[in-house]
Amino acid sequence: MSVNWSKYSAPMAFYPLAGRLIPWFAVVAVVLMGVGLYMGFFVAPTDFQQGESYRIIFVHVPAAWMSMFLYVVMAIWAGVGMGLNARLSFMMAQAIAPTGAMFTFLALLTGAMWGKPTWGAWWVWDARLTSELILLFQYAGVMLLRTSIDDMRRADRSSAVFSLVGVVNVPIIYFSVQWWNTLHQGASVSMSTGSKMAATMLMAMLIMTVAFWLYSIAVILARVRCIVVERDSLPVWDEKPAVIQEAVEAR
Amino acid sequence: MKPRHKRFAFIGLGLLVLGVATVLILNAFQSNLVFFFTPTQVVSGEAPQGRSFRIGGMVEDGSLVRENDGLTVHFIVTDTAKRLPVTYKGILPDLFKEGKGAVAQGQLGVDGTFVASEVLAKHDENYMPPEVADALAKAKASGAQQSKSLVVPDGRKGSL
Numbered sequence: 406m407s408v409n410w411s412k413y414s415a416p417m418a419f420y421p422l423a424g425r426l427i428p429w430f431a432v433v434a435v436v437l438m439g440v441g442l443y444m445g446f447f448v449a450p451t452d453f454q455q456g457e458s459y460r461i462i463f464v465h466v467p468a469a470w471m472s473m474f475l476y477v478v479m480a481i482w483a484g485v486g487m488g489l490n491a492r493l494s495f496m497m498a499q500a501i502a503p504t505g506a507m508f509t510f511l512a513l514l515t516g517a518m519w520g521k522p523t524w525g526a527w528w529v530w531d532a533r534l535t536s537e538l539i540l541l542f543q544y545a546g547v548m549l550l551r552t553s554i555d556d557m558r559r560a561d562r563s564s565a566v567f568s569l570v571g572v573v574n575v576p577i578i579y580f581s582v583q584w585w586n587t588l589h590q591g592a593s594v595s596m597s598t599g600s601k602m603a604a605t606m607l608m609a610m611l612i613m614t615v616a617f618w619l620y621s622i623a624v625i626l627a628r629v630r631c632i633v634v635e636r637d638s639l640p641v642w643d644e645k646p647a648v649i650q651e652a653v654e655a656r
Numbered sequence: 657m658k659p660r661h662k663r664f665a666f667i668g669l670g671l672l673v674l675g676v677a678t679v680l681i682l683n684a685f686q687s688n689l690v691f692f693f694t695p696t697q698v699v700s701g702e703a704p705q706g707r708s709f710r711i712g713g714m715v716e717d718g719s720l721v722r723e724n725d726g727l728t729v730h731f732i733v734t735d736t737a738k739r740l741p742v743t744y745k746g747i748l749p750d751l752f753k754e755g756k757g758a759v760a761q762g763q764l765g766v767d768g769t770f771v772a773s774e775v776l777a778k779h780d781e782n783y784m785p786p787e788v789a790d791a792l793a794k795a796k797a798s799g800a801q802q803s804k805s806l807v808v809p810d811g812r813k814g815s816l
Contacts, residue, residue, distance in 0.1 A: 453786040
């Protein structure tokens with residue numbers, strides 16, 4: 406059976422599909438988050454140097470990964486929107502920004518909470534921390550730029566250009582600990598050298614990463630639905646697909 | 657070429673130009689982006705003269721000496737090639753240990769001693785339970801395993 410996927414690029418066809426998908430992602434995300442946190446706090450062993458304070462990584466590292474990953478995804482949607490003139494792509498980019506900003510803030514906050522007992526400082530201006538802070542400003546900038554322009558098409562295009570330009574910061578964040586002397590340690594998990602963590606620690610961290618992924622998808626889809634309603638004035642009060650179909654056909 | 661292909665090519669070209677520009681800018685600012693200087697860099701005069709900067713490296717084993725006031729400490733920071741004596745008065749972070757990484761901010765005295773105003777512990781990327789660490793230490797003591805130093809000169813680590 407072949408599905409005509411391209412029909413879902415129309416916001417009003419995408420709206421009911423997103424509505425059906427959200428509960429699945431949300432439920433699995435919550436379950437995995439529970440499993441991941443339980444493993445992180447009760448199953449994973451104590452670290453030989455840091456003791457218990459290292460357990461912040463089960464939130465910190467997945468949040469930091471998501472903050473960078475979501476920015477790239479946002480930039481890709483912005484680029485696709487620019488190339489194809491597809492409204493839904495711009496809506497996706499718009500929907501990703503707040504979640505990305507949230508994860509960036511979470512990474513910075515948990516990092517500070519960990520930095521004080523471990524390094525002896527809440528904050529230092531090293532390359533990794535500074536570039537991650539700039540990422541937070543980029544998310545804020547993208548959102549501010551959008552709200553400051555009334556014409557929706559111009560707002561879409563300006564924030565798309567802004568997101569695309571800002572994508573250069575993502576490799577800088579990721580490789581900063583390799584390129585320069587930083588206080589932040591190097592990556593414990595990498596594609597090339599494998600992991601420098603005990604297996605249960607790594608497992609808990611990866612489960613949390615998947616949970617954050619699914620959470621992001623659920624939240625972003627929900628936000629896209631709101632954006633579709635806002636822009637296209639859909640009959641949101643009625644969830645029945647037939648009613649939405651009617652609204653689609655009426656246009 | 658269809659218009660949309662043109663637009664994608666334009667976006668791709670833009671990103672490429674931007675990427676090259678970023679690489680060039682970062683290269684130009686290379687020395688301003690390092691968080692700390694290594695003892696080798698300090699000895700070879702790469703560190704700024706007459707103003708505050710940070711040094712980083714490993715605290716040499718057996719070099720930590722406390723004065724009688726209980727606050728002033730002396731230790732030696734090394735990158736395995738060069739050594740630099742450091743004096744610091746204040747509370748050290750919990751993870752500050754001999755044989756581990758540390759970063760100190762301060763100024764180079766006339767006698768070649770680095771007078772630190774702030775000392776931070778640099779943590780490494782290894783996470784393991786204490787038992788595993790013990791086993792590794794034993795293996796290392798028996799010469800079966802070479803452990804790599806925590807702060808490599810120039811910060812070039814094999815890890816990502």
